[in-house]
Amino acid sequence: MLTWIKIENICINTTFLISIISTLIYWIYLVFPQKNSISKIGYGLVCLSCFFLTIGLSLRWIINHYFPLSNLYESLLFLSWAFMSIQIVLEYKLKNIFVGAVSTSVTMFTLGYSSLFLPIEMQKAEPLVPALKSNWLMMHVSVMILSYATLMIGCLLSIMFLIISSKKMVSLNMNNSSKVQKMSSSNINLLDNLDNMSYRIISLGFPLLTLGIIAGAIWANEAWGSYWSWDPKETWALITWLIFAIYLHTRINQSWQGKKPAIIATLGFIIIWVCYLGVNFIGKGLHSYGWIS
Incomplete structure (x- = not known):
């Protein structure tokens, strides 16, 4: 039987998997820029992964009754969400694939580090210490x-x-041809x-x-x-x-x-x-x- 905590973990693991795929797609597009459909798929996957992570963080918020920013694990998840959200807005506004290429790469790193390298004990939610029981937790840290x-x-x-x-x-210095005296x-x-x-x-x-x-x-x-x-x-x-x-x-x-x-x-x-x-x-x-x- 699925519990809310299991659904939260599924959402976060799904986000990590999609982030790997979207990163590969963006970097493939940089190698083959003629394939415009590839970039659209990558952008769509980022939106999908952001959706799953939003659900995961929301469930963690509801289950534990505090905004999920109290430890390193939650902080890394929120940082990953921030990367994806900002990328979605910037790429839509700027229409430039490089934003997605760099953002998906660092998102994959933060999600991978939080999911694969942090001990299970650090991933568990614990009651807030008195100093963190403040509305400023959401304002300042977020x-x-x-x-x-x-x-x-x-x-x-x-x-x-x-x-x-x-x-x-380097390319210009190695090539002595008069046709490449300056960048195109x-x-x-x-x-x-x-x-x-x-x-x-x-x-x-x-x-x-x-x-x-x-x-x-x-x-x-x-x-x-x-x-x-x-x-x-x-x-x-x-x-x-x-x-x-x-x-x-x-x-x-x-x-x-x-x-x-x-x-x-x-x-x-x-x-x-x-x-x-x-x-x-x-x-x-x-x-x-x-x-x-």
Whole structure:
């Protein structure tokens, strides 16, 4: 007999399976861009996987009577949901396959890590500790994770920009023919599109990050009596904010173009993962509830 918990697990496992298939489809389309129907299938599968994960998270919310963001497992599931939801909106608006290619890849990673590598004990829901019994749990943590997902998609596009541009330069340096003294217009357009998309998406994620940090400070004052305590998580969140503030400052002032801001975005991608995962495993802090034993 199926229970609600079993249905929840089925939904999450189905999401992971579909994410693997959709990732393969997107990358096949990048190799064979003439097959437009392939990209539509991939987009449809992402919508389907987002639907299943929404059901899974909703059931977990209903069963346990709190918004599912109290531990690492639930956080990774919500991050995966954020990747898919943001991808669906961005790909629909921007009409660009690269958004789906990078987003599905990192979604597959987060779902795989949460399902296959986390111990069963960490996947089980437990009663909330007193500090987490607050409406700020949904406000602060959900906004922070949405900002992480948005910023990481933008950063991945910058990383793809660096990879493609470096390959083009190597190709040009190896070929001495006068016919390839400069990149073709199609290659330049591709790099410009990646650069512009990265900038626009990071510009969307930065206000979310700012709002999430402000909400966290208000919650910290309510829970611990101080707006800022230089907890490791808080410190790295500030570092993350500064990295992307520098990125946007250089882009708005047009002092840097092309590779330099893309390198900053690549650094930002690493910093986000350190802030999101690394800090919790390096050492305990006020934000370590349900993450490490």
